[in-house]
Amino acid sequence: MTSQGRAVEDRGTAVVIGGGIAGCLAAWALRGTARRIVLVERDRYPDGPEFRSGVPQARHGHLLLEAGHRVLEELMPGTREELLAAGATRVPTGDALDWVTAAGRLAACPSDLAFISCTRTVLDHLVLGRVRAEPSIEILEGTEAVGLLGGRHAVTGVRVRARGSADAEVRDLPARLVVDATGRGTRAERWLGELGAPAVPTEQVDAGVAYASRFYRRPAGHPGRPLALYVQTRAPEHGRFAVVLPVEDDRWLLSVGGMRGFEPTLQGEEFEQQLGLLRDPALAAALDGAVPVGPARGFLPGPGVWRHYERSAPAGFLALGDASCTFNPVYGQGLTVAALGARALRDAVRRHGDLGPAAVRACRQEVAAATRTPWTMAAAEDVRFPATTGGPSGALVRVQHRFLDRVLARATTDGQVAGAFQRVAAMVEPPTALFRPSVLGPVLFGG
Incomplete structure (x- = not known):
């Protein structure tokens, strides 16, 4: 086949690197637009909801915030009921969650918010089950990515080999779109540098968590x-x-x-x-x-890093989940931001009708928009600790700290303020919700 013929054939191919929850949701989001979807996962999946080496953080507490559950239900209808049937617990945040903030215990409040509590393995297994049943998605287990194809202006595929042997044959997977969902251990920055692409701008904050x-x-x-x-x-x-x-x-x-x-x-x-x-x-x-x-x-999760691919990245390349932005896990934002990124990918490729540069640029901007608020909130909290390195500073951050301190102090006695704070923390509403008169009045002038 000529190189021109192969390029035409691969215009509808998407390769997703990383088969965790971010990668599975990305592959799912591409259904109906990509003619062929290849999911590359270095592990071999267990038969059931079991721990695997590729997700070392899975043994620890995870939360898919209310906003994340709403997006997951939108992408994969029926997931809430399936999680409950698998043994998960629905925890209403208004009265069943005992939350001791920096200011003290939040007041009980009427709320429609809840989170579904289960191990990470149950959540991952449910999402993977949907992906495995989708005919348009091909899963390459036990396969690791070792580099990218293309040049400084465009990524055109992925180089892969069987995991476990340095002597294994390296083969090329040409693609119109490559999605990096390899998590905190992403090597995409190095691979892009090998293609001659400029370094991606990054922000970093490290509270040493x-x-x-x-x-x-x-x-x-x-x-x-x-x-x-x-x-x-x-x-x-x-x-x-x-x-x-x-x-x-x-x-x-x-x-x-x-x-x-x-x-x-x-x-x-x-x-x-x-x-x-x-x-x-x-x-x-x-x-x-x-x-x-x-x-x-x-x-040890390592520092929080936000890679600004929306500012500088070759065509044909996209990063989602922790490969795009890693958060301090204390705030429980990572899974929800990954789900929001998958929805942004689905909406962008459907709106443009293909996997081309316009869709990728639109998706990068939407991912950045979904990341900005949780990153700002987490980084601002991290820098309260004197041993933190990196992160924001200056008068604006000090004002933010003083205002949040007043919100939390009032939320220990005022159920309405507590409910508003919980909605912001659950990423259901933006931080500007705290400036509504019904909240701002008690915060500024309450006893």
């Missing part, structure tokens, strides 16, 4: 009301946080962590003893009598 998690068996006789409790940090003197969530099989998942200088321990009894170092004793009390299931496991 580390965390450890352990499963517990719910004790017999515990009330049926779901246990969901979140104790946040308070800068600068309290850099420790913890969350306990209900998961399938009558278990709780406890994740404890800290910013730089407040790192958790994994050692035996010390793991439970460090709960006494939290700002609030409620979590330690709630776990009294619960039986540990397995050892505690740690994870």
Whole structure:
């Protein structure tokens, strides 16, 4: 086949690198527009909802915020009910979530918000099941990407080989669109540099966060009301946080962590003893009598990095999920932003009717827009801790801190303000919702 003929044939091909939740949602989003979708995953998937090495953070607490669940339900209708049938728990945030913010415990409030609590493996397995059943998606398991095809102005495919052998044959997968969904370990910046593309502008903030998690068996006789409790940090003197969530099989998942200088321990009894170092004793009390299931496991997520591909990237290339922006996982934003990115991809390619440069540019802009608010909120909170490196500074950040402090203080006694804050935190509404008169009045002038 001539090179011209191959180019025509590949105009409808999309290759997605990375078969985690961001990659699976990206592949799903391309249905109906791409004639051929190839999902490249370096692991071999387990048969059921089990942990795998390619997702080391899966053993720790995860939240798909309300906005994320709404998008997932839009992309894959029926997922809420399927998660509940698989053992997940619906936790209404207004009264069932015990949330201790930097200012104290949020007041109870009437709310339509809830999150579905389960292990990451259950969520991933559900999404993967949908993708596996889609005829237009071809999954290459046990296959790793080793580079990109193309030049400084356009990416035209991916170079892959069987994982596990440096001597394995490298083959080319030509494509009109390449989506990087390889997560925090992305090598796309290096690969683009090898093609001669300019360096992508980045922002970085590193609070030195580390965390450890352990499963517990719910004790017999515990009330049926779901246990969901979140104790946040308070800068600068309290850099420790913890969350306990209900998961399938009558278990709780406890994740404890800290910013730089407040790192958790994994050692035996010390793991439970460090709960006494939290700002609030409620979590330690709630776990009294619960039986540990397995050892505690740690994870170092590394810095938060926002790669601004919307400013500089060759045609034919797109990054989604953690490959585009990694957040401090304390704030639970990553999965929701990945889902928003997949929806942006679906909308862009459908609106333009193809996988061409105009659709890719539009998608990059929409991904950046979906990223901007959660990144700004997370980075501004991270810099409260003196050991944080990078991140924003200046008078505007100090004003933001003072305003949020007043919001949280009022939210400990005012259910309406607490509800408004929860909607912003769940990414259902923008931060400007806190400036509505019904919220701003009590925040500025309330007792």
